Amino acid sequence: MALLALVGTSFTPLAPAASAQENPKLTFLSLPPFLNINTSAQVTFSLSGVAGYGGLEAFFLVYPIIPSRSTFQNISQGGGLGYPLLIGQPVPLQQLSNGGGSYTLPVDIASNSNSQGVPVLPNCQGGCDGIYPIAIRIVESSNSQVVVQRSVPLAILSGASINYPLDVTPIISLSPRASAGTFRDLVSVLNSNYNLSLSVAMDGKALGNLPGTTPDKQALLAVSNWSASPNHQLLVTSYLPILPGCLRGLSGPGSLKQQIASSPPPGKVASQGIQSPVFFVDNQPTPADLKALAGLGYSDVVLPDTSYPNGLPLTLTSPVGEVAGKSTALIADPGISADLRIRDSSLASTTAISDLGQVYFDLPNSQATRVVPLVFSVANATNVSELSKFLKKLALAPFLRTQTASYALTRTPVPNDRVGVELSKSHQCNLPSSLHKAQGALAALESTKPPLSVLAPIRVDLLSSEGTIYTKRERETLSKLAITGAIGAMDNFTIVKGQAITLTSKNASIPISLLSKLDYPITLVVSISSDKLSFSKGSSQQITMAHSSITASFLASTKSLGDFPLLVTVKTPSGLVLQSAILDVRSDSFSLVGIVLSSGSLLILIIWWIRSPKKRRGKVDQSEPVGETEEMVPSEDQETTHAALSDRPLGETE
Template sequence: MTKRIAPRARFSASWAGGVIALISITSLVMGGVSANDPSGGAFAAPSRATEALSLLGQDPYTVSGGELNLEVSISSSLSEPTDNVVITAQSSVTNRAAFTRVVNGTNTGSVLDQVEIALTALPSPGGSARAISLTLGAAGALALPALSAPGVYPLTIALEQANGQVRESFTTFAVVVEGGLFASPVNNEPRLAVAWVWPLVAGPAELPNGSADPAVSAAALPTGRLGRQVSALSRHLDIPITISPGPETVTARNTSPLRSGLLAVAARAQVLAGPYVPVDIPSLIENLLSGIADNELATGNTALSEYFSSPPDIRTALANPVSPGALTLLRARGTTRVAISNSALVNGSRSVPTAPFSLKITPPAGVNETTISAVASDDGIANLLTGASPVLSGQLVLAALALNAYASEGAAKGTVLVNPFDLDIPEETFSTILNGLRNHPLLKPVTLESFFSEVPAVQTSTGALETRELTTYSPPAPPVKASALNATANRVLALQTFIGSDAREVRTANQWLLRAPSATFTEAAGQARARRSLKDAQARVTAALAQIEIPNPGTITLTSENGSIPLTFRNNLDQTVRVRISLASEKLSFPTGSTQELELPPANTTVRIPVQARTPGTFVLRLNVASSDGLLIIAVQEFKVRSTAVSTIGIILMIGAVVVLAAWWILDARARRKKRREKTAVAA
């Protein structure tokens, strides 16, 4: 049924004032404005309007027979006083496919009602804003009586010239419900549980030269991508939500503007653990880098625990992307439930709305099959966040959630909404949704933890827990070679064993290592930055080892056969370390062994190594200093040793030679005397 109303006969100045007053009251009750929301609720206008016609605010739902209040912006420079605003209601949508067709403008359904209002008759709360109030499901001065049954109705708002030509239009949805503010609308069943997960993460915040990444710094400002999200959340602390903060992102020095708001949000929200930087865990595992993947999760958990002064929830994880290997790793770290994208599931469209189910983890050959509790996020609704009009995008999300509530057909189900990783939208969109979720009769905002506990798991017709399977995911290669990542990881781990995991040098080297496989490092520029991150990690290890100073090369003099060589080491680290020294020389022997372990506390340590010279002269002594496990070579040095001592054997040989020589001389002298006597006797 099409109905056109002559608005001038119905709009008077007193009626306009009544609309403004009604909108003010409705925005307080239905928009749910609280002390945490100074913006004025769903009717807060954006700073400027760039379109001829745009949506500034709308009631998130309307009780059948009640008033639907809208506020639109109409540009005076793009309209004429003789223009009209035409509101057309179409038949309700009953499934996601029909909803999508309306949003895409390919099908708006049959027309149920239509109202035409002169532009000059619309009351203005100020500026370009115009207020509209319509009675739904009942007769009235401005009414859409056909919208009486509960449902989600497309509502097209058009700015038309006097000749009927449309200047501009947009389509929103009117959500009609039965009963009072807190009534259960669907056959007295519970409201649809809505778990909204906010990944608050960016790429690595520090550049290889040590300076802050300007893009991350900008994102953390109050007007930046992350700053706007934290601002919206901090003004709606009464709405249960789940955040997944990037550990490297929030702990970086250039993201400090986020801190106060984020701490306030975390005190009321569920905080999920996650990798230190955004990484593709399936890619790491497939490339035999599961140790680095585990390190990402462990370091991320530690960083968030220190930042928030309490540990994040490791039992619940946001797994995107996901693979059986990634799920196996998460289970090993204590995760018992995951949220995954519905596109990662076989027949993922079955997951709208969703409820917990059992997700099969297909193991390698020879390993028993396991499962994990899971829910599927609604990617279709998440895609609505990035529309061109901020408030309209928020209203579309609320309408899609309401449609899910009606589509659940009395079953206890819910919707998991996960913001895109790099979401960059105006704060008005977030505020529109958060205000709309407050006291909504169809929707119940919950944390992800509450979602798992409150929404019954899906069961088969036989009563068994429904088991779902993942689609095949082919991950990309890491941004740097796996061999380079493993080699650097081994050196960082060896340094950790050498000086302790809490050492500043170890933590810094590990952070550079973990930045290298960031999923944000794509294409040539990103891959070059990833390689530089690995070089920085290696450089940090080398710099830490350089804090162990070994004796300067020089000449050591031995004045006796058995002596000792003094070696002075200086440890400039804050920790006591154990080193292994190895000595080698062709002319020296080492009575206590050529390899020894030494304990080096901070500052200087002098040790004397017993030696025995095999021969006098000048020769080379080689000193090799390594970590106690031999995995890190700290230094290799050569010394000159001059021995002026004569050995005992040498002395014995010399004495023996003298004795032999003396005996020979005596015998020779006697022989000569005897010969002379014999010659004398013959002559006589």
């Protein structure tokens, strides 16, 4: 039975013995990052589903070296381990007890025969470095019946020199839903691993969740100091995860540019010769997303493991260039991502280190510059604890070396052959139908120059309405909240309407009063208009409403007497009309110009009427008298005239 149990085992537990309780489970509590030949190590574990530890023994087994990463992945998915190369000495479980249900088993491996009885790893004299499955097995001492077994891949090092370790780019992504406590814990982990080269992506929303307590401010200062180191980098992010291509063409509030401006700035990495910042893409992008980012100068990007190129081997050890025409991308390794998602945190971190070790041992001591990016997501305190375990083991592994994302993008050669990065063909943007109205309302509010404490929460609602972490319905609600908040932050005043404004002189001052219910100052524009008035100094004034009431005065000149309406409009400096009202104006005075013009017209009319009868009488005197006519006798002159006009020749008579 014992011999049969040695064959065909995998990383998964073996079937329990019939005498044990149902569903026995072995959980790793502490694992070393690797094993050194001729150096003792320890594995701590717990047992559940077992009826006490009486009559039980524990020992370790070493299975054959894993030859490639594809075999590593196959074993991780339940493939067989083969026959063990080495079996440790069984130890009564009672002797291993730490109390509280945990046990610690020594793991000693020798390269040569020895008098201490330490098991020897075969064929290790010429070098046996590599990744091996190591199993912990619990058996019944009476019949060697297997109760439970669990295995983990571990690097075994014989002491051979490692001159060219594998470059690893750990990218830590803080969830936008992370609490303030999670953020502070993460900062503590970063400072505890200060010597590691790390890149961190912090969405603006994650930092916006901070309540602003003294510990929060200290943590923010610590992040700022941390990012100033050349081997640390803050990646560029948006305020929260978005689809950049969906915001292409938007300007002002809610634009892609403002989404990015509302996130933490990139860290200082100038000493490494970085010419452009690196953008962390949360979602699997489309070509339009990458083009939108490149249009703003972000052509170096980190992509999630869902963008890993189809048809490539399991390991991509260089950036991918010419993505969507303009971008160069680091793509998170999907295998490491899967390792880090193992629920058993100690097993997860050790498996990830061993998986990276497998990449190294595929080409040990290779002088070629190779880099493996990985993304570690942090959303809660458990994730922070898992990250801490992983980074501590990463720091100890001599075959691995950490680098920042910018280092990987600028120092690692980009393949000449174009690699087909897995991009989404299109996105359902699902932007709120009221987004443009919300943009206009926020732009209007910004033009009034309110305090940041008033502006910030409304800006958060607008930016959040574009985030992919919310449903379409939630986005619509957030957009409408931005509209309501922006209008309410401005339109909280009254135009005073009293008795009619009376103008008693040709030039008079018209007072327009506003009563404010706001407890902060804002800038507004007051305008008046009437076709019965002219305004020599303008009909609009920009005012700052800093108190409960304010009066704007306009110098006006009347054009006519009587009562007429005056339109009063209050709007933002950007032009959004907030309120309007009609006031009554009564004018009791003409202007001098009006009097002169009217008097001149009247004088001309009077003169015309005075002269008009004389002209009529003159025409009557010059006409013929009515009565008997006289017979006209031609004079000598008349006769001469007629003779002169005769057709006869001179000297002739009748």
